[in-house]
Amino acid sequence: MGLTEPTEGSVSINGFDPARDPLRVKSLVAYLPDNVGFYQDMSGLANLRYTAALNGLPPEIAEKRIQNALAKVELTKAAERKVGEYSRGMRQRLGIADLLVKDPPLIIMDEPTLGIDPEGIRELLELIKELAREDNRTIIISSHLLQQVQKICDQVGIFVKGKMIASGTIDQLGNQLLAGQKLKLELIAEPQDEGLYKLCQSFDAVLELKKEDQILTLMCAEDIRPQLAQKIVTAGYKLLHLHLRGFSLDDIYQRYFQREEGNYEQGRDAEAKPSRT
Amino acid sequence: MSKVAMPKLNLQELNNLLQANRGLAAVVKKEVSDHLSGKRFLILTLLVVAACLASLYIAATSIRTAAASQESSFVFLRLFTTAGANLPFSFTSFVSFLGPLLGLIMGFDAISGERDRGTLSRVLSQPIYRDALINGKFIAGVIVLAIVIFGLGFLTGGMGLIIFGVPPTLDELLRILAYLALSVVYISFWLALSLLFSIVFRQTTTSALAGIALWLFFSLFAIFLVGMIADAVCPITDSNNLEQVMANARLHQGLSKLSPNTLYDEATVTMLNPSVRALGVVMLEQIYGAIDAPLSFGQSILLIWPHLVGLIAATLICFAAAYFIFMRQEIRA
Numbered sequence: 001m002g003l004t005e006p007t008e009g010s011v012s013i014n015g016f017d018p019a020r021d022p023l024r025v026k027s028l029v030a031y032l033p034d035n036v037g038f039y040q041d042m043s044g045l046a047n048l049r050y051t052a053a054l055n056g057l058p059p060e061i062a063e064k065r066i067q068n069a070l071a072k073v074e075l076t077k078a079a080e081r082k083v084g085e086y087s088r089g090m091r092q093r094l095g096i097a098d099l100l101v102k103d104p105p106l107i108i109m110d111e112p113t114l115g116i117d118p119e120g121i122r123e124l125l126e127l128i129k130e131l132a133r134e135d136n137r138t139i140i141i142s143s144h145l146l147q148q149v150q151k152i153c154d155q156v157g158i159f160v161k162g163k164m165i166a167s168g169t170i171d172q173l174g175n176q177l178l179a180g181q182k183l184k185l186e187l188i189a190e191p192q193d194e195g196l197y198k199l200c201q202s203f204d205a206v207l208e209l210k211k212e213d214q215i216l217t218l219m220c221a222e223d224i225r226p227q228l229a230q231k232i233v234t235a236g237y238k239l240l241h242l243h244l245r246g247f248s249l250d251d252i253y254q255r256y257f258q259r260e261e262g263n264y265e266q267g268r269d270a271e272a273k274p275s276r277t
Numbered sequence: 278m279s280k281v282a283m284p285k286l287n288l289q290e291l292n293n294l295l296q297a298n299r300g301l302a303a304v305v306k307k308e309v310s311d312h313l314s315g316k317r318f319l320i321l322t323l324l325v326v327a328a329c330l331a332s333l334y335i336a337a338t339s340i341r342t343a344a345a346s347q348e349s350s351f352v353f354l355r356l357f358t359t360a361g362a363n364l365p366f367s368f369t370s371f372v373s374f375l376g377p378l379l380g381l382i383m384g385f386d387a388i389s390g391e392r393d394r395g396t397l398s399r400v401l402s403q404p405i406y407r408d409a410l411i412n413g414k415f416i417a418g419v420i421v422l423a424i425v426i427f428g429l430g431f432l433t434g435g436m437g438l439i440i441f442g443v444p445p446t447l448d449e450l451l452r453i454l455a456y457l458a459l460s461v462v463y464i465s466f467w468l469a470l471s472l473l474f475s476i477v478f479r480q481t482t483t484s485a486l487a488g489i490a491l492w493l494f495f496s497l498f499a500i501f502l503v504g505m506i507a508d509a510v511c512p513i514t515d516s517n518n519l520e521q522v523m524a525n526a527r528l529h530q531g532l533s534k535l536s537p538n539t540l541y542d543e544a545t546v547t548m549l550n551p552s553v554r555a556l557g558v559v560m561l562e563q564i565y566g567a568i569d570a571p572l573s574f575g576q577s578i579l580l581i582w583p584h585l586v587g588l589i590a591a592t593l594i595c596f597a598a599a600y601f602i603f604m605r606q607e608i609r610a
Binding site for chain 2: 004005022023024026027029030031033035036037038039040041050051053054055056095098102
């Protein structure tokens with residue numbers, strides 16, 4: 001992006017080398033930093049106009065794109081206000097409008113949801129999803145908030161100590177990681193009694209059974225959820241919760257860390273959406 | 278085949294040239310409007326305007342006696358150079374003293390401020406070269422400076438015209454224009470310097486302090502320091518010894534010309550005081566027999582040409598250093 005000098009190695013974006021052809025790359029890629037900065041004493045509109053001018057957009061196209069972008073992030077009303085008065089969420093949304101004005105096929109976001117209230121996060125994630133799905137863009141997000149990443153990402157890569165140690169879809173990662181390992185099932189059913197335990201142990205696949213308060217934890221050789229659920233219900237128990245552990249990104253992430261023991265600087269999850277080559 | 282290829286190549290070159298300056302106009306436009314609408318700039322300009330009006334007042338009260346005491350003409354130029362008895366300030370000394378401050382204040386947070394607010398990474402990730410940003414900021418600064426300096430000069434000139442009713446001759450007008458242009462160059466040097474500091478220092482306050490420290494050094498302490506060094510290197514043990522006195526004076530002059538302040542002040546004096554015939558050590562025998570008449574405009578320009586080149590060179594060195602550091606700098610937060 002022309003922000004940092006390479007120390008070694010090479011990068012290629014659509015066949016362009018950022019070190020040799022920075023302008024081509026810069027016009028293909030947009031970047032939303034985690035605490036996106038705008039000129040405080042200019043209005044949101046003026047900030048976007050500056051971006052458009054830097055991109056060399058002709059005024060008519062620029063105005064049109066700016067209005068569309070503002071409408072999309074619901075900032076049309078606040079457009080004339082100075083950015084200094086904006087809340088963090090609004091600034092972040094303005095950041096996305098900024099990306100839309102540039103309209104690149106590849107977007108890089110760094111911790112887009114940091115420091116925003118839950119409702120704001122939900123809206124922002126929706127918006128990001130829309131950008132990727134509707135306009136068929138590639139979006140790369142780097143984030144520590146794994147649950148959010150899991151919600152919106154198609155592909156994840158896990159970085160430990162600056163090296164990508166795993167990448168793929170979340171299911172792929174889970175399978176890859178858990179292949180040959182015991183599966184952990186969480187079960188809550190009522191009433192919890194001896195009959196239930198016996199019922200669970202009647203499966204050959206169940207190797208071990210543990211009780212923790214309300215939750216029964218079953219270590220299984222394979223995924224027996226469908227059969228187990230059916231059996232529990234037909235036996236007259238009320239099935240309240242049945243969950244296969246190990247397939248949430250949080251779990252995957254943790255496992256990788258345990259594997260890469262020792263100190264790590266920063267773990268990051270990068271993700272790409274419907275990507276084109 | 279080659280006939281077809283030729284224009285294509287030229288088009289490509291033209292395209293490259295345009296690409297290199299992409300976004301420059303946008304940056305210049307934004308920076309100029311930022312400067313002009315900023316409160317900081319307003320305050321400083323008001324300060325400079327007030328100083329100039331004060332100097333005009335001083336000149337108005339004492340110019341008659343000054344003009345009468347010396348039989349020379351060039352009354353209009355005295356408007357800029359005359360200092361009063363109770364207030365030892367003229368227009369030129371105000372500009373020479375406050376001008377650097379104007380340049381420093383316009384540039385000290387140019388880059389570090391953008392970095393603090395997080396706008397730098399966003400702006401630079403747009404399809405422009407880094408050059409465009411720094412060039413744009415410098416050009417915008419120079420444009421604004423030129424507006425202020427020429428505005429002030431003409432304001433003072435106009436007021437003087439009203440008060441005294443003495444129209445300037447062509448020679449005087451040219452001298453004033455040259456002086457104002459010189460001032461813009463001089464203040465641009467300080468602008469380039471503060472731009473450099475704003476890139477080198479991550480903290481805005483550090484950059485401002487560094488600029489002000491250097492300004493104070495050049496305008497106050499450099500004079501003493503130069504004298505001390507000259508006396509230490511070439512001490513005068515016998516004031517009748519011509520060799521010693523000359524060596525000392527030469528070193529003194531040479532060293533003090535390293536300071537942009539000295540360059541500017543000497544150039545100003547030459548420009549606005551046509552009777553200044555030489556800068557530097559002059560022997561009595563060289564003056565002996567010379568006709569005491571004012572120099573023509575062209576001759577004065579010739580006299581200060583090295584100064585002007587020196588100032589421009591100093592500006593360019595600062596700017597080039599800023600450029601070099603900025604090109605390789607890590608921008609990521």
